Amino acid sequence: MITQIEQIMYQMSDFFMAPVLILLVIVFIYSLFAIGECIAQAWQRKQNHNHFSEFVNSKDVAQFSGKNLQGYPIAQLANHNKKIDKDQLDVAALKLLEGVRNVSRLAPMLGLIATMIPMGPALKSLADGDIQGISENLIIAFSAVIFGLVIASITFWIASVKKRWLAEELVAVNARANLASEHNTAGNATQTHAEQNNAAA
Numbered sequence: 001m002i003t004q005i006e007q008i009m010y011q012m013s014d015f016f017m018a019p020v021l022i023l024l025v026i027v028f029i030y031s032l033f034a035i036g037e038c039i040a041q042a043w044q045r046k047q048n049h050n051h052f053s054e055f056v057n058s059k060d061v062a063q064f065s066g067k068n069l070q071g072y073p074i075a076q077l078a079n080h081n082k083k084i085d086k087d088q089l090d091v092a093a094l095k096l097l098e099g100v101r102n103v104s105r106l107a108p109m110l111g112l113i114a115t116m117i118p119m120g121p122a123l124k125s126l127a128d129g130d131i132q133g134i135s136e137n138l139i140i141a142f143s144a145v146i147f148g149l150v151i152a153s154i155t156f157w158i159a160s161v162k163k164r165w166l167a168e169e170l171v172a173v174n175a176r177a178n179l180a181s182e183h184n185t186a187g188n189a190t191q192t193h194a195e196q197n198n199a200a201a
Contacts, residue, residue, distance in 0.1 A: 013117050020114045024147050027103050027110070031154040034100055038158045044071025045165070055079060056172045074169035078177075086174055093166040097159055104155035111148015115141040 045052075052072050069076045077092055078084055118137035125133030 013120065017114065017117045020110055020117070021144065024107070024110050024114060024144060024151070027107050028147060028151050030099070030103060031107075031151045031158075034103075034155060034158050038161060041071050041162075041165075046071075048072065052172075056176050058176070072169055074166060074173055078173045086170075086177075089170060089173060093170060096166060097162055100155045100159040100162065104152050104159055107148045107151035107155065109148075111145040111151075114144030114148070117141075 048068050048071050051068055052075055055069060055072075055075055069079055073096055074089055074093060078089065118141045122134050122137035122141070125131075125137065
């Protein structure tokens with residue numbers, strides 16, 4: 001019974017090899033796409049930094065309806081949706097990071113799986129004295145783990161950079177919201193005081 005279970009598990013693990021390798025290729029392509037997207041966003045942030053500074057320092061939310069804030073997704077969201085609150089912005093920031101963060105964690109696990117699966121056939125080849133079988137399986141194993149670590153390194157770096165960008169935006173947008181709120185409160189207080197003076201006169 002135990003032998004049959006071991007045989008089934010061995011056959012199932014061998015079946016997972018092809019899907020895992022395909023997933024590694026897919027996430028590798030995604031990591032290349034993520035690099036390009038990160039470089040493009042860095043360029044957009046550099047080009048539109050002045051607009052972002054104006055947006056952050058502005059007390060009038062209406063004057064930025066046509067401004068270009070590309071590269072600053074949180075600022076864009078806050079500009080297009082005037083009623084959005086801090087919690088919704090936090091959720092939006094987490095959603096923007098979700099892809100690269102998941103890939104940075106998934107890639108090493110896929111690489112480890114694709115490394116361990118060929119070890120069974122490699123050990124069997126070793127027992128049979130098949131040197132060519134050992135080398136073929138070890139090539140697959142080491143190539144898979146290298147791919148996984150390269151993908152994880154790329155996406156981890158991108159996630160770290162984007163996390164800093166989004167944190168800076170969240171701090172700036174929240175500070176702007178507080179400034180606008182204080183400005184509106186002061187304006188309402190001045191208007192109320194003026195109305196009281198007019199009524200007294």
